[in-house]
Amino acid sequence: NAGVTQTPKFRVLKTGQSMTLLCAQDMNHEYMYWYRQDPGMGLRLIHYSVGEGTTAKGEVPDGYNVSRLKKQNFLLGLESAAPSQTSVYFCASRTGNSPLHFGNGTRLTVT
Amino acid sequence: LAKTTQPISMDSYEGQEVNITCSHNNIATNDYITWYQQFPSQGPRFIIQGYKTKVTNEVASLFIPADRKSSTLSLPRVSLSDTAVYYCLVGDGGLTGGGNKLTFGTGTQLKVEL
Numbered sequence: 447n448a449g450v451t452q453t454p455k456f457r458v459l460k461t462g463q464s465m466t467l468l469c470a471q472d473m474n475h476e477y478m479y480w481y482r483q484d485p486g487m488g489l490r491l492i493h494y495s496v497g498e499g500t501t502a503k504g505e506v507p508d509g510y511n512v513s514r515l516k517k518q519n520f521l522l523g524l525e526s527a528a529p530s531q532t533s534v535y536f537c538a539s540r541t542g543n544s545p546l547h548f549g550n551g552t553r554l555t556v557t
Numbered sequence: 558l559a560k561t562t563q564p565i566s567m568d569s570y571e572g573q574e575v576n577i578t579c580s581h582n583n584i585a586t587n588d589y590i591t592w593y594q595q596f597p598s599q600g601p602r603f604i605i606q607g608y609k610t611k612v613t614n615e616v617a618s619l620f621i622p623a624d625r626k627s628s629t630l631s632l633p634r635v636s637l638s639d640t641a642v643y644y645c646l647v648g649d650g651g652l653t654g655g656g657n658k659l660t661f662g663t664g665t666q667l668k669v670e671l
Contacts, residue, residue, distance in 0.1 A: 477657055479659065481661070487663075488642075488644070488661050488662060488663045488664050489601070489644075489661040490660075490661075491658065491659065491660050491661075494657060494658065494659070496657050502657075502658070504658060504660070505660055534598075536600045536601075538600070543589050543606075543648075545591050545593075545603035545606055546591075546593070546601070546603070546646075546659065547603075548600030548601050548602065549600055550599065550600055551598070551599070551600055
C-alpha cells in the first residue's frame with residue numbers, strides 16, 4: 447500500500463516549456479487535490495476533484511490544468527511554465543470526512 | 558468556506574505543554590476540524606480530527622467548545638522533534654460541494670528549544 451505517489455520528485459523547466467505532474471493513489475479515495483507551497487509559505491489549493499471525470503478550481507488555478515480520467519490518478523499540467531510557478535507541488539487524497547493523505551511533493555524550478 | 562486564523566508562531570521548551578488555538582468563526586454544521594503537522598520538505602501529515610467536545614489520541618488532544626467557532630490543539634510534553642508548522646483545516650465529508658474546497662491557512666510555526 448503505497449498511499450499517494452507523486453512523479454517526478456524534481457524537475458527543472460525553462461520558461462515556456464510544458465509538463466505534467468502525476469499523482470497516483472491506491473486507497474480508492476474519491477477526492478483528490480493539488481496544492482502548491484512556496485518557500486516559507488502555506489499551502490494554496492490549485493485544483494481539486496470530487497470524483498472520476500470531475501475537476502474544480504481552487505484558490506490559484508491560473509496557469510494550470512488538471513484531469514481525472516481514472517479514479518486513482520490526478521494529473522496537473524503546466525502548459526507554458528513561468529518562473530512564478532517555481533514551487534513545491536503536493537498532491538493529496540481523501541474519502542468521506544477522512545483526513546487528507548499527502549504525497550511527498552514535486553519540487554519544480556522554472557528558469 | 559470556513560476561513561481559519563492561527564498565530565503565526567509560538568515558542569516553547571522541551572517538556573512543556575503547548576496549546577495552539579485556531580479560530581473558524583463561520584464553520585458550517587457539517588464541517589470537521591482537522592489538524593496537520595508539516596516538517597520542512599515533507600507533505601503535511603494528519604495529527605487529529607474532531608467535530609465537537611474533546612478528542613484525544615496518542616500524540617495530541619483537540620478541544621472544541623460548544624459553539625465550534627474555535628479549536629485548540631494540545632501537545633503534551635513537547636520535544637525538539639515537535640518543531641514544525643501546524644495547520645488547522647475545516648471541511649466536511651463531501652455532503653456539500655463547498656466543503657470539499659479544502660484551503661489551508663497560514664499555519665503556526667512551533668519552535669521547541671532545550
